[in-house]
Amino acid sequence: MAVTMNDVARAAGVSLKTVSNVLNDYEFIRPATRQKVLDAIAELGYEANLTARSLRSGKSRMLGLVLSDLSAPYYAELASRLMTVASARGYRVLIEQSAALEANELSALQGPFRQLTDGLLFTPLALEPDTVAGRRGSKPLVMLGEHIDDARFDLVTMKNVGAAQAITAHLLAGGRRRIAVIGAAVEDHTGSPGLRLTGYRAALAAAGVDFDPALVVQSEWRRDAGAAAVGELLDSEIGFDAVFGLNDALALGAMHELLVRGVKVPQDVAVAGFDDIDEARFASPSLTTVSPGMEEIAERSVGLLIDRIEGTETADRGVHIEAGFELRIRASAP
Amino acid sequence: MAVTMNDVARAAGVSLKTVSNVLNDYEFIRPATRQKVLDAIAELGYEANLTARSLRSGKSRMLGLVLSDLSAPYYAELASRLMTVASARGYRVLIEQSAALEANELSALQGPFRQLTDGLLFTPLALEPDTVAGRRGSKPLVMLGEHIDDARFDLVTMKNVGAAQAITAHLLAGGRRRIAVIGAAVEDHTGSPGLRLTGYRAALAAAGVDFDPALVVQSEWRRDAGAAAVGELLDSEIGFDAVFGLNDALALGAMHELLVRGVKVPQDVAVAGFDDIDEARFASPSLTTVSPGMEEIAERSVGLLIDRIEGTETADRGVHIEAGFELRIRASAP
């Protein structure tokens, strides 16, 4: 059916292996021979069969990306960038949605998905580090997004604690004292929710403001959930003058609910988020948030993973990279 | 290294081919034999090598999805759904971003990307139908999203004209007479921009309102571009009392710019979009838009493509599917 290396070899009057050698930039080939092969390739319109190459070589030049939900704007933007960066280095990205379910994360880590890819960019939400360490397999694995202070893993993350602290400090500097924080439970200390909550508490402590557990509201990191959470807060007797949504989607949902209920933002309640998704800039009022260095995260994580795959990076202990952050002060919390 | 079918065969005391037969649900296998094989598989933790299977069988159980930019919310939401539907039928989705560039669309249609997948969900933005028809190759191809009235292609689309007409009619019914339309050029007649513009003009005509080309503003379908476009409109002397953004992202960018400039939405200018992305519901004011049946598009397009791949659907002419739409009347244009 399709043109194979054999056809090319026949057309060029050389052996199959010589064609392979030309394609793999083998050093010792006479220019004339190389040219014959290249001409035959062009004439026949030959294209290498990636499946066969992959079977033989054990490499697929595909990176796996595991995230909970591609429709979440932060993940969509991240995935888009990761793909662009990977593409520049000659790799494709295969995405798997885990829905933050343990079973799905496990199967992405161990199952056929893993096999198809040369390495994994992994955002564990349900799985414990120890479990991941036990099932990581032998191919490179780079943890993405949340801080796992664990030398067993390569890790590219953001300054969750510092950034959350900085933005909370900004709210405090604006005179807010009752800052509701949505998207974590009081007992969270690890994972993105826990770390951002930790930053929030650190900022309060630094400002000498008491921590009130009643202001901490659990919520999924989605717009609808953020809206529902702030709705409950409004229905309760708990007073607050600011909302810190632990991601932008949730914060935007919360802001919407506030406005619908006639609460003025930022006059009555200031709102801040986390992620700096594009949507935040164009919300009304535009959303104050923190940009966690997504560009840097995309470039360094793909770079690190590919370096591991290609053997360029050989550190025994996990490489830890933390991207810088920047506050984006906008109208929702000036 | 990894466990192969050969290892399983040895452990079970049967031939390699019998293991293969068990895995492929071959009919004539004694229950006892089958069990022996299954036990061996379980004991050794065997997992089929998909690459080898793919090489041998010519099928990868992967669908290709070509879109311009995964960070665009409509595409992100669509991709997420497509993946979920495909997953339910045992297929994976491999995504390729084209940036709406002709060269990228061509290489997705013909290059290695195509080879890796059993069929393609294709959103052509730069390529002409004739070009696509000439380079489509032999594997199934389903066109996605825009209407190409062409029996050569399978096509799953939305009612671009009818939906645009309906939402424009809604704006007219609200008393708006100077409706700016952003995201198309006056001369566009095909593609999503052209079709939606056609619907807009049809609604004007039906209401006896003159079409004013000055109200048609070209723009990329992104938030920032929508904001810039409406900014130019405001700077010009052209008066308008409504904005119809040809997609939600653009409409939301436009609405943001209006609000920033002190234009009241919907009092001074009503705003409507197209797509009903999740963000529209939670914008402030929430965005009036049209839901183009994304769920239906996702299910039918993946269904059709897989049916083609598996030979269940055999129609000679292209199958055309048009999802229904629904208006979502919200605060930005009540």
Added chain:
DNA sequence: CGGACTTTCTGCAACGATGTATCCAGACGT
């Protein structure tokens, strides 16, 4: 009981590439 089927299982080739070993021709040194 013998031939014609079925059922159950097996061996070999093939998918299209790459790694290893090898071979041949010419250059070089002695």
Added chain:
DNA sequence: ACGTCTGGATACATCGTTGCAGAAAGTCCG
């Protein structure tokens, strides 16, 4: 002239599966 070395090409095995053909054993029927 002879052995050695190296550049340039080749043959063969191999990656892990599935398709095809067929063998062996059991079933059925006249």
